[in-house]
Amino acid sequence: xxxxxxxxxxxxxxxxxxxxxxxxxxxxxxxxxxxxxxxxxxxxxxxxxxxxxxxxxxxxxxxxxxxxxxxxxxxxxxxxxxxxxxxxxxxxxxxxxxxxxxxxxxxxxxxxxxxxxxxxxxxxxxxxxxxxxxxxxxxxxxxxxxxxxxxxxxxxxxxxxxxxxxxxxxxxxxxxxxxxxxxxxxxxxxxxxxxxxxxxxxxxxxxxxxxxxxxxxxxxx
Amino acid sequence: xxxxxxxxxxxxxxxxxxxxxxxxxxxxxxxxxxxxxxxxxxxxxxxxxxxxxxxxxxxxxxxxxxxxxxxxxxxxxxxxxxxxxxxxxxxxxxxxxxxxxxxxxxxxxxxxxxxxxxxxxxxxxxxxxxxxxxxxxxxxxxxxxxxxxxxxxxxxxxxxxxxxxxxxxxxxxxxxxxxxxxxxxxxxxxxxxxxxxxxxxxxxxxxxxxxxxxxxxxxxxxxxxxxxxxxxxxxxxxxxxx
Ligand SMILES: [Zn+2]
Numbered sequence: 178x179x180x181x182x183x184x185x186x187x188x189x190x191x192x193x194x195x196x197x198x199x200x201x202x203x204x205x206x207x208x209x210x211x212x213x214x215x216x217x218x219x220x221x222x223x224x225x226x227x228x229x230x231x232x233x234x235x236x237x238x239x240x241x242x243x244x245x246x247x248x249x250x251x252x253x254x255x256x257x258x259x260x261x262x263x264x265x266x267x268x269x270x271x272x273x274x275x276x277x278x279x280x281x282x283x284x285x286x287x288x289x290x291x292x293x294x295x296x297x298x299x300x301x302x303x304x305x306x307x308x309x310x311x312x313x314x315x316x317x318x319x320x321x322x323x324x325x326x327x328x329x330x331x332x333x334x335x336x337x338x339x340x341x342x343x344x345x346x347x348x349x350x351x352x353x354x355x356x357x358x359x360x361x362x363x364x365x366x367x368x369x370x371x372x373x374x375x376x377x378x379x380x381x382x383x384x385x386x387x388x389x390x391x392x393x394x395x396x397x398x
Numbered sequence: 399x400x401x402x403x404x405x406x407x408x409x410x411x412x413x414x415x416x417x418x419x420x421x422x423x424x425x426x427x428x429x430x431x432x433x434x435x436x437x438x439x440x441x442x443x444x445x446x447x448x449x450x451x452x453x454x455x456x457x458x459x460x461x462x463x464x465x466x467x468x469x470x471x472x473x474x475x476x477x478x479x480x481x482x483x484x485x486x487x488x489x490x491x492x493x494x495x496x497x498x499x500x501x502x503x504x505x506x507x508x509x510x511x512x513x514x515x516x517x518x519x520x521x522x523x524x525x526x527x528x529x530x531x532x533x534x535x536x537x538x539x540x541x542x543x544x545x546x547x548x549x550x551x552x553x554x555x556x557x558x559x560x561x562x563x564x565x566x567x568x569x570x571x572x573x574x575x576x577x578x579x580x581x582x583x584x585x586x587x588x589x590x591x592x593x594x595x596x597x598x599x600x601x602x603x604x605x606x607x608x609x610x611x612x613x614x615x616x617x618x619x620x621x622x623x624x625x626x627x628x629x630x631x632x633x634x635x636x637x638x639x640x
Contacts, residue, residue: 226461233460234453241454254460329452336447355448380409387437387444 210274217265229258232275236282239357243286243348245341253285260285272366279357279367283349290345339389347382354379399423404434408441539622541588544580545615547626554581554612554624575600575630579607583621585614593627603630 213231216224236257241250260281268277340348346368353359353367364379365372404427410416411424428435538545545551575595582588590607592600614621 229461229464230459234455237456237460238453242451247454247456250454251456251458251460251463254456255464258460258464332447333451336451339444340448351448355445356451376410376415380406383409383412383441383445384405386448387440390444390447391440 211270214265214268214270214274217262225262228261228274232278233258235275235357236278239279239282239352240286242337242340242352242356243283243345244289245337249289253282253289256285257281273363276359276363276366279353279359279363280369283353283368286349287345336390339386342389343382343385346378347385350375350378351382351386399427401427401431401434404428404431405437408438412438412441412445539583539617539620541580541582541623544623544625545617547615547624551617551622551624552615553626554585554615556610556612573599575603577604577607577628577630578625579628580623580625581612581614582623583614585612585621587612588623589625 213224213228217228233254237250237254240253240257241247244250244253257278261278264281268274272280340351343351349368350364353364359367361372361375361379364375368375370378404424407416407420407424411421414421416424428438537543547553573595576593577595577600578589578591578593579587580589587608587610590604592604615624616622
């Protein structure tokens with residue numbers, strides 16, 4: 178009874194964090210990053226909000242591209258930051274905060290996919306939804322006409338579709354390299370594998386993407 | 399160099415990671431082999447298209463989305479004093495929480511019964527969920543729907559020379575309690591909720607808190623009821639006394 182009460186009690190919405198954050202703020206400098214982590218550890222609720230606000234864009238984008246599903250990406254992003262919060266005391270600062278967060282994203286996506294495979298095997302990934310949210314979020318340049326807009330959306334749908342044909346490991350390494358522009362060492366850190374493994378995996382993943390795009394559109398030549 | 403070897407090198411070739419000699423051989427081969435040249439162009443095009451994908455953004459703030467979860471996690475040991483920002487001023491209780499509140503009320507009832515003065519002091523736990531339950535929320539800033547500290551709502555201040563803490567701390571030992579308080583518009587404590595800590599051990603301190611008097615917070619000159627948190631620990635007291 179008591180433990181039930183305790184666990185239910187934890188659901189009561191209580192003290193919270195303040196998410197106000199000037200958009201210009203940045204933690205590019207490692208010292209600023211360390212400071213932020215320290216503030217979070219000391220229990221400064223504003224510091225953690227700042228940490229979330231600074232990283233939520235990259236977390237969401239990576240999760241959305243990895244999973245091809247905006248709703249899943251939202252859930253993953255949430256879980257990522259909750260895990261970051263729980264694990265922050267154990268963050269040693271050997272890798273950068275960003276790399277460490279990427280690692281959590283990849284792991285969360287992996288878990289999510291296992292879950293997905295078990296429960297929702299037959300459900301097609303709602304790519305339409307993904308491109309829809311994309312069009313809402315990313316305002317087209319003003320000069321772009323409706324046709325170009327459609328073409329652009331069609332293009333990202335195609336690339337995302339090709340990406341989703343690859344294994345999750347391949348998607349991760351490709352996105353970290355080509356989109357997030359991490360170095361081989363950083364990717365190794367984020368994926369928890371040796372740098373040599375990153376190189377060979379990247380080579381296979383790039384070729385897999387090439388094949389997926391060629392296969393999708395037929396041989397252009 | 400054979401086509402197969404060249405193709406196995408494409409990734410490193412593209413990244414400029416091959417030794418100079420190998421790079422030269424791959425370049426020469428690509429210049430003369432149409433198939434491998436086409437392969438490299440496909441490769442470049444595929445990666446270029448991947449890089450050109452627009453960045454996706456979530457239409458709602460993730461920070462806001464997780465804050466409810468965090469609120470829970472933040473109530474662990476080592477917590478200092480947390481404030482709810484004004485934007486989270488919303489009904490706190492959901493129907494699913496009512497059973498939990500009931501359990502708490504029973505637990506806290508034991509504390510109240512220890513206190514002979516209970517009838518004329520604020521109850522230790524008085525959150526009445528009924529108002530939210532039926533969709534009627536009292537005006538904000540009143541005791542039934544207090545505001546939360548923010549940029550515009552300051553914390554209520556304890557009065558100068560408040561003998562409270564020295565008394566409260568005597569006999570605290572190493573214990574710590576996490577408490578939510580509502581200070582009413584008259585500066586009196588209108589609710590004290592023990593959020594974390596042993597309710598029996600907390601009884602004396604909860605009782606003292608009920609007697610504490612504050613300068614109420616004011617918004618545009620009008621006194622308002624404010625809800626805030628405090629962590630009271632035997633070794634150190636972090637309280638909104640400033
Ligand atoms: Zn060749």
